[in-house]
Amino acid sequence: MANRKNKAGKLFMSGSTLLYMAAVCSAVPVGDLLDRASQGSDTLHSLSTILSHELQDSHFPPIGRVIMPRPSMCHTSSLQTPNDKEQALQVSESDLLSLARSLLKAWKDPLVVLSNSANDLPHPAHNSISNKIQQLQEHSKSLGDGLDILSGKMGPGAQSISFLPYRGGNDIGQDKITKLTNFHFLLSCFRRDSHKIDSFLKVLRCRAANMC
Amino acid sequence: MITYYLAVQMCFIRMGRPQMYRKSRLQHANIYWLFMLFSPHMSYVFGKNKVHSQVTGFCHLINHMLVMSLPFQDTQLSGMRRDLRLALLLLLSAALESNSMSPPGKPVLLGCRSPEKETFTCWWEPGPDGGLPTTHRLYYERERLEGIHECPDYQSAGKNSCFFDKNHTSIWVDYFLTVVAFNDLGNATSDPLKMDVMEIVKPDPPENVTLLVKDIEDSPHLHVGWQRPQNTDTESGWVTIKYKLRVKQENNKKWKEYMSGTQTHFSLYSVSPGVEYSVQVRCRLDHGFWSEWSNTSHVKIPDYLQDKRPFGILVSTLCVITFIATMCILVMKRKYLKKCFLPPVPGPKITGVDFTLLKSGPTEDAINSLNQNFPLMVAWKDQMEDYLIVTENDIGLEPHPFISQKRKNRSMFSSSGFCFHSEIQSQDSRLSLNEQEKAGKRNHEIQQFVKSNKSLSGTSLSNIEQTQQCSHKQQGTIINFGITEATQQSRSHHDNTVKPLTDSGYVDIRRHEENTEEVDVKTLQYSRVKEMNSDNTLILEKENVSRPGYMDVQRQENTEGYSRVKEVEGDSMIIVQKQILSSDTYYKETGNNSIDCDLQMPRGLTGFSKVGVCAELDSGYVDTIPVTHLM
Numbered sequence: 001m002a003n004r005k006n007k008a009g010k011l012f013m014s015g016s017t018l019l020y021m022a023a024v025c026s027a028v029p030v031g032d033l034l035d036r037a038s039q040g041s042d043t044l045h046s047l048s049t050i051l052s053h054e055l056q057d058s059h060f061p062p063i064g065r066v067i068m069p070r071p072s073m074c075h076t077s078s079l080q081t082p083n084d085k086e087q088a089l090q091v092s093e094s095d096l097l098s099l100a101r102s103l104l105k106a107w108k109d110p111l112v113v114l115s116n117s118a119n120d121l122p123h124p125a126h127n128s129i130s131n132k133i134q135q136l137q138e139h140s141k142s143l144g145d146g147l148d149i150l151s152g153k154m155g156p157g158a159q160s161i162s163f164l165p166y167r168g169g170n171d172i173g174q175d176k177i178t179k180l181t182n183f184h185f186l187l188s189c190f191r192r193d194s195h196k197i198d199s200f201l202k203v204l205r206c207r208a209a210n211m212c
Numbered sequence: 213m214i215t216y217y218l219a220v221q222m223c224f225i226r227m228g229r230p231q232m233y234r235k236s237r238l239q240h241a242n243i244y245w246l247f248m249l250f251s252p253h254m255s256y257v258f259g260k261n262k263v264h265s266q267v268t269g270f271c272h273l274i275n276h277m278l279v280m281s282l283p284f285q286d287t288q289l290s291g292m293r294r295d296l297r298l299a300l301l302l303l304l305s306a307a308l309e310s311n312s313m314s315p316p317g318k319p320v321l322l323g324c325r326s327p328e329k330e331t332f333t334c335w336w337e338p339g340p341d342g343g344l345p346t347t348h349r350l351y352y353e354r355e356r357l358e359g360i361h362e363c364p365d366y367q368s369a370g371k372n373s374c375f376f377d378k379n380h381t382s383i384w385v386d387y388f389l390t391v392v393a394f395n396d397l398g399n400a401t402s403d404p405l406k407m408d409v410m411e412i413v414k415p416d417p418p419e420n421v422t423l424l425v426k427d428i429e430d431s432p433h434l435h436v437g438w439q440r441p442q443n444t445d446t447e448s449g450w451v452t453i454k455y456k457l458r459v460k461q462e463n464n465k466k467w468k469e470y471m472s473g474t475q476t477h478f479s480l481y482s483v484s485p486g487v488e489y490s491v492q493v494r495c496r497l498d499h500g501f502w503s504e505w506s507n508t509s510h511v512k513i514p515d516y517l518q519d520k521r522p523f524g525i526l527v528s529t530l531c532v533i534t535f536i537a538t539m540c541i542l543v544m545k546r547k548y549l550k551k552c553f554l555p556p557v558p559g560p561k562i563t564g565v566d567f568t569l570l571k572s573g574p575t576e577d578a579i580n581s582l583n584q585n586f587p588l589m590v591a592w593k594d595q596m597e598d599y600l601i602v603t604e605n606d607i608g609l610e611p612h613p614f615i616s617q618k619r620k621n622r623s624m625f626s627s628s629g630f631c632f633h634s635e636i637q638s639q640d641s642r643l644s645l646n647e648q649e650k651a652g653k654r655n656h657e658i659q660q661f662v663k664s665n666k667s668l669s670g671t672s673l674s675n676i677e678q679t680q681q682c683s684h685k686q687q688g689t690i691i692n693f694g695i696t697e698a699t700q701q702s703r704s705h706h707d708n709t710v711k712p713l714t715d716s717g718y719v720d721i722r723r724h725e726e727n728t729e730e731v732d733v734k735t736l737q738y739s740r741v742k743e744m745n746s747d748n749t750l751i752l753e754k755e756n757v758s759r760p761g762y763m764d765v766q767r768q769e770n771t772e773g774y775s776r777v778k779e780v781e782g783d784s785m786i787i788v789q790k791q792i793l794s795s796d797t798y799y800k801e802t803g804n805n806s807i808d809c810d811l812q813m814p815r816g817l818t819g820f821s822k823v824g825v826c827a828e829l830d831s832g833y834v835d836t837i838p839v840t841h842l843m
Contacts, residue, residue: 042452042499049499083356083382085330085450192384195410198498199450206449 094157314342315398413500
């Protein structure tokens with residue numbers, strides 16, 4: 001009898017603690033969460049921009065851009081995203097978040113490929129590049145976790161994620177020029193997508209705060 | 213140009229008439245030829261089209277050769293040939309002339325820029341127009357857009373530019389742009405330019421930069437305010453602007469930059485009054501390019517602190533003057549201050565006593581002066597019985613005034629000897645406070661001694677008893693104190709051996725008090741030693757009337773000299789013993805007159821250490837030989 005009472009008491013305590021915790025956690029306003037997420041996406045985009053410039057500076061001018069494959073072949077280009085301000089402002093918040101999450105998730109594997117190939121990249125700054133790729137991975141992971149938490153607060157539409165597989169494989173080329181070209185191409189795709197994520201989150205942030 | 217040449221040619225042909233002499237014709241021809249040779253070169257040097265000039269020069273050479281080969285004969289046939297060659301010349305000239313028109317050169321696309329992520333503009337550089345009016349057209353292809361499109365607006369952004377408005381601008385898609393130059397003779401296509409709007413974002417500089425000098429709590433600071441560029445849309449969050457400003461002092465050439473984040477104002481605190489500052493602001497969107505610096509704004513910080521300075525100077529001057537004055541006063545009055553704050557430590561002083569007199573030894577005058585200082589004691593003489601408590605530890609002090617007085621027969625002690633009385637004690641306390649204190653410490657020791665002391669015997673005890681009872685009848689009996697094992701105070705033992713003493717001396721006799729009166733120092737009783745016999749016994753004498761019943765051992769010297777009575781034999785014999793009871797005891801060797809001492813073992817005496825008592829008879833002191841082994 002006493003045992004049962006003890007168990008019931010413990011259950012009650014744990015239940016109330018959980019409820020309290022849930023109440024406290026949900027008390028964090030969405031605006032603050034979005035603010036934090038947009039800071040993360042800003043960092044992500046800034047890193048990718050720096051990385052592209054670093055890659056381009058010493059090596060790429062002689063090759064020229066026309067030779068590079070058209071970025072419409074980015075593996076995320078199948079995703080329908082707004083292409084100007086009007087379109088972006090018309091998309092609902094949950095859809096915007098869903099787009100951001102999908103894009104971010106789509107880059108989980110390709111970043112691994114980039115990271116692996118950065119070590120052997122025939123580029124003078126390949127160590128620095130490899131370091132930055134690792135940072136990109138870390139930030140991407142933490143932003144993904146943050147967006148997952150956010151999605152729980154923004155309705156069912158935010159929960160759906162489009163599946164955008166990367167089919168490029170692990171190999172980015174054999175000879176130096178091919179390697180560099182493919183690496184640069186992948187990076188430019190990532191830069192574009194990181195800018196998309198950043199813009200969507202910043203629009204969401206301003207909408208949630210009702211003032212910017 | 214070509215008509216000129218034709219005209220010149222015509223002139224020379226006309227001049228070259230057959231009538232002229234050959235020589236002059238040759239001269240003219242030479243001049244003409246030289247002119248023709250160099251002119252193409254000159255046009256080559258100054259002209260634009262190299263090829264054109266070279267061709268012209270070559271044609272002219274041929275032309276000249278044809279002219280030179282013209283026969284200068286007046287015949288019909290030569291006239292025909294002349295016209296033919298003329299026509300040929302004209303044809304050649306025309307051909308030369310037509311070579312300067314060409315299709316346009318290739319234009320170059322300079323770049324594109326979007327000021328707010330909603331529109332963008334592209335510029336190009338046209339190539340050479342080839343002498344004909346050329347037009348340029350921009351064509352683009354876009355990702356996710358089929359077909360080739362032409363620039364929607366050539367006008368809004370100025371010459372050689374193309375403006376893409378909101379409807380035609382898409383972000384996150386690639387544009388492929390080309391510019392084509394057209395003229396009557398052909399066209400030229402520039403190299404294609406691939407761009408994405410997100411890569412070309414560069415905003416306009418911030419507007420309305422205002423500078424305000426704010427004065428908060430007497431510290432000036434510069435408040436810089438500005439507005440965001442008009443065309444940027446920050447309210448919806450489409451763009452996020454970050455600002456940066458730079459400040460320069462008027463004399464300095466170096467700018468100092470500060471980041472402002474997203475705020476449209478900034479406060480600069482490190483400003484100096486009286487200096488003119490120049491400020492510029494710029495901004496950027498997301499992570500794009502920085503805009504151009506805004507127009508410079510200037511401001512001069514006013515010199516308003518000057519009216520506060522005199523006040524500060526005045527205050528500081530007053531403080532300095534006050535400080536100096538204080539120091540001067542302190543220095544001048546230092547002796548007084550020294551006396552006030554560091555008073556001299558008073559030396560020991562008894563009013564009425566001049567210590568310098570006493571230093572030379574007890575003298576008549578000193579004693580007299582001392583006596584005069586104790587009028588109270590004189591008054592007490594008849595009434596009370598005063599006593600002196602002297603113990604070993606008092607050895608070393610100056611001769612107690614009491615002792616001196618006794619010596620001089622000015623004793624204030626009553627004939628009854630020492631009497632322990634509480635009243636007297638309190639009266640006496642003033643004078644013998646020292647002894648009391650010391651005695652209090654040694655109460656224990658005394659008790660010990662007293663306990664170990666055996667009973668005193670002899671009638672002297674009775675004498676002491678008498679004294680104790682404060683009787684006033686005393687006999688000058690010599691008291692022998694016998695200390696026996698038996699703790700009985702047999703008080704009937706006397707010894708009659710007498711040794712005459714030249715001087716009176718005091719013997720400190722410790723007695724064991726049977727009765728329950730306080731056993732302390734006050735119970736000490738004194739007997740005067742009459743003489744000392746060869747048995748190392750002290751013979752106490754009976755007191756005379758003036759000083760009945762007390763015995764005192766006088767100290768001659770200012771040294772320790774007390775000894776304990778070991779045994780009292782008979783009426784007038786005291787055996788002095790060495791005191792080995794406490795560490796306080798000490799013995800002084802007189803040194804001068806040492807007498808062979810026989811260790812006397814008094815009968816019945818046990819438990820005490822032997823003592824060799826050597827007495828200096830004349831002095832009256834009972835000094836003991838210094839003990840070889842002190843406790």
